[in-house]
Amino acid sequence: MNLHQLHSQTRRQFLNTTGQFSLGAIALQSLIGHASAASSGNPLAMKAPPLPSKAKAVIYLSMSGAPPSLDMFDWKPELKAKDRMDCPENFLKGEKFAFIKGKPKLLGSPYKFAQYGQSGTWVSEKLPFMAKMADDLCVIRSMNTDQFNHAPAELMIYTGNMRNGSASMGSWVTYGLGTENQDLPGFVVLLSGGSDPTGGKACWANGFLPGAYQGVQCRAVGDPVLYVSDPAGMSRETRRRSLDALKKINQGEAELFGDPETITRIEQYELAYRMQASVPDAFNIAKETPETLAMYGAKPGEGSFANNCLLARRLIEKGVRFVQLFDWGWDIHGTGAHDDLMSAFPKKCIETDRACYALVQDLKQRGLLDSTLVVWGGEFGRTPMNEARGGSKALGRDHHPHCFTMWMTGGGIKRGINYGATDELGYHIAENKVGVRDLQATILHQLGFDPYQMNYRYQGLNNRLIGPTNEGKIVKGILA
């Protein structure tokens, strides 16, 4: 068999032959639904979505640890009025808290709120930049989850399963759509705040999907992508020559054995070579103008949230499909100054407020916001009561699954609206509950998937991001 025949076979085999027996491939095909989709052995080859889409890329800003909505977006004057009063009995009945013991006191927000924009969105004084873009945001104040520990709650929201082992949202999306720029990873994960999220690397794991779809954690220090640099002492020219020799021998191998896999491997090594050039370039924020750097508050060389926001825009601009930022440090319990509402929380606001604003404005200015879905939020909410763990004098709030705030923008989402509401003390949802499953269904929908149909068969189950039941609903009220 000659090389040309092998090449065409590599393209053909995926649909015509592999699919007959491989369940994974069948799922992929039925998901994508057209023949040209899987035109090569490359698992990340670009694929069109099965349905019309509003967004083609996602930037997910994960606030790891769960930010206190009541001090950011969910203004509760009644709670303020009852500050440090006993919390109502019915708050405690049948409830389980992570740390609160006995009878806690209510805790009104120590910060001032005001309304902004045409939408009249309430925003706390700690978020002056986000306040400026109130009319860009769809603020959902009625988020709800059933998990109240960090790891299971993060896994639930990012992988659709409270336990480890499922595929993350970014993996699903790259599995379904591939990625535009083959010289960069399709699903990039960027961390700030000094720690992995509590859910760990499982938050961006491929789970039961093939390994090619796992999130690629890119780093601020060292190689942005592991092993992207040639060994010390090896020039690009040497690497090129070594790959030329490799290609020659591998082509001989392909001719000798006739295995299409060899052709794919040759392509992957060439792809890796191009990645070696494009990754350092994409990750070099020093190439941005001083104005842009200042707008984000980004400083080249740091592993900051601001740098990561700027990186996210650069990556999306270059055709990366899914960028997820995890910013650790939002676990505002109030056990001391390091995690309280008066010192730690304002610090987190300063670290992130300007950068979030800059990201949205930058995307808008570059015409990328319409096709990019931006999501901001944590894994659950925080109690309207002061935690006071062990009699701590520092102010803080315990884990609270019943309600929390997230915001979205771009990618076919209504801008300048507030959706849903909590009750007057911010304890339960009062209207338009949006569950984690609803959020997942909506994100998939915006990308052109039917969230109910998108599945991958593994160990006897048709696994879906939205879980086994159909409780998740697309949140029609926020769609533009």
Place this chain on the structure above:
Amino acid sequence: MLLRIVTLFAVLLPAAAFSEPGAVKGVDFRRDVLPVISSKCFHCHGPDEKARKAKMRLDVREDALTDRDGVRAIVPGDPAKSEMILRIMSKDEEEVMPPPKEDKLLTAAEVEILRKWIVQGADYSQHWAFVKPQAVAVPASPAGTVARNSMDNFVAVKLAAQGMAQSPEAEKLTLLRRASFDLTGLPPSTEEMSAFTNDKTPDAYEQAVDRLLTSSAYGEKWARMWLDLARYADSTGYGSDKFRMNVWPWRDWLIDALNRNVAYDQFSTEMLAGDLLSGATPEQITATGFHRNTMTNVEGGTDDEEYRVAAVKDRVATTMQVWMGLTAGCAQCHSHKFDPISQKEYYQLFAVFNQTEDADREDESPRMSVKTKGEEEQRAKLNAEIAEIEARGGVASAAFEAELHQWEAKIAPLADVLPPTKDRDLPANIAATLALEPSERSQQQRTELNEFFRLKSKIFAAAAKEIEGKRAQMAKIKSVELPIMRERTADKRRKSFLLNKGNFLAPGDEVAAAMPVAFAPPPKLVQGEEMNRLALARWIFSADNPLTARVAVNRFWAQIFGTGIVETEEDFGTQGQFPSHPELLDWLAVKFQTPKADGGLGWDVKALLRLIVTSQTYRQSSKVSAVAAQKDVRNRWLSHYPRRRLEAEALRDQALALSGLLSRKIGGPSVYPPQPDGLWSVAFNGGQNGYPTSKGEDRFRRGLYTFWRRTAPNPTMFTFDAPSRESCTIRRMPTNTPLQALVTLNDPVFVECAQSLARHIMSDAKGDAASRIRWALELCLCRSATDAQVAALRELYDAELANYKGNTVAATQLATNAALPLPQGADAAELAAWTVVANTLLSLDGVLMKN
């Protein structure tokens, strides 16, 4: 529409592909009908009573034939009167089945299958895998094919039926490399290569196989599969993912048990219930560590009972997956939609595992002290050191004797002439002894003198201090406390309940331990026996169990050939794939489980593997013929040996072995080969974020000894498709990605291997650059090199030599590291050029693949 076409492909082709020419053009229930009604109908008309609509089920013939007010879903022989067909064909949105919202409409071909089946009489036979395999007659091998054992006959018959033919045998050395990787996970050494090339005896290959099967590397290679099945890891999993430093003795037990070739039934029984065997040995209890590899959650605020229950469920799911190829986990929330496991039966199995003492505790109790080899070695070493110190400074030592003489010489003359003073206050008996000549002293006097002088001796004091230090070290050696399975005592048994939707806070009816009835008769318990894990193990290995042997032989087959006879190794249920070679699967299964006395293999795994790897099917060349490329790209009919990429561990081991760096130390605590900084930063884990990179030999251990942290597995292994081991993994899905290319090109571990291999090319190979290149190619590929291959690398070598000649700094950077300095008299440019060649060699497709 397009979606429909794809579905049609997916369902029709296998059925068409598996029908044998010459067979009756009829429809077979198990092969053709069940896959359709199972995936399109059972969801609402299947085993799950809660999801069942119209109280009608299609998985049981009597029910499907029942007259309901004059309507029968199926009227045998008459599709036109069968409501099932009428509803499927209906154009009315309200009537049509399956309901349009389910998006499961049948294709025309599927309807045709059902129609034919009803015409034939709507015969239900049980799902093939739930019927006990029967002895199968070995078919005659078609003319012109080589059959080395009966396995080959089955394969050759199928091939002939497809109009295809067996491939010629692979090159001798290729065969050696193939078998070496499959049996030991390592490439052959140069000595093994030349010995095998020179061995002209007709059974040279069989002898090589026997040698590989007895190599200690065999247990290490096959442990890898079991570690995936057992979800073995060195951390607890979940958010905080703390270290679990005490489970590696289970891994060492595993390697040893595989090397001892403990029969599969015994080996499995010990893992499931070793603690319940009468007179259980410490090794048998160690084996139960298998099910203590479940995750534990120690994050603050988590409910221990919730995660204990999760671990018990994991044990049920893992046990059924590993030994019976069933996806029982589905039944924890509702009765299984497709297979005969009701929700109640699931919780009856749950009850079997619900009696162990472990309860998601941070200390992982219950545990057992395991005396490890390392510990024994450490003790022996310290004892030897103590003996050595005593020999040079103890009372029996020459030095002590000499010091005593010196003192005597000083003290004795004075003792005679002066009255005793405080300084020289000698007890009467010592003074009396000193008065005597040494030769006149009795044994007792000598002992008394030594005892007395000990306190004055500087030499003895120094030795005693040293010994004290060693004893303190000895006291610090702790046995490893291995988590084990242990049943709660009779008075502390837990009650088990059906958990609604699997929720541990929503218990329903109480259930008693039992086995699901659809597969094999319940175990017969004698007086004093309980329906416990041991009873479960016996039931799994009872002669009536239709799945156990099939699932086992299929898994070993898949490990060797890359794809199982049943491709869905994890699912032998109605949703799984039909076997490509059903008769062969049954023949192998029956042979595997039949006792040796009756001509079978008696669960002997090494014998099974020997049978497979000495077959002609295995010995074929991996070249894809034009016919195969047209008719069978996935090589399901095995017209040639299926090329496949080496698994993550084997890739690492091979690079280390080819470059002469590999350590062959077996067992012991897991090790930390170099990995990039900063990959371990996990929240709430008590600061277990530093990666303590191993030193010396431990940097170069086989991949299976690499510390396995569930949330942050070794990045190189992960890139090559190793799982996270959070739950049982039956098969790894191989991918081919650019990130893998970056590993073999740039991962410092692979670069160091290239540096070392370059040194071997310079020192071990002879002749000019071309002959050295040939030597290296043949070492890495394990076959004769072609001139074109040599020329490609020769060109590279020449270019790099010229390039580095002018650049000593870069040459030294590339060719050396702290552990591998520039050898005396070596030319840095030459070594760098060879390093580039070696780096390229280690990335060759022929090196990464099993040919």
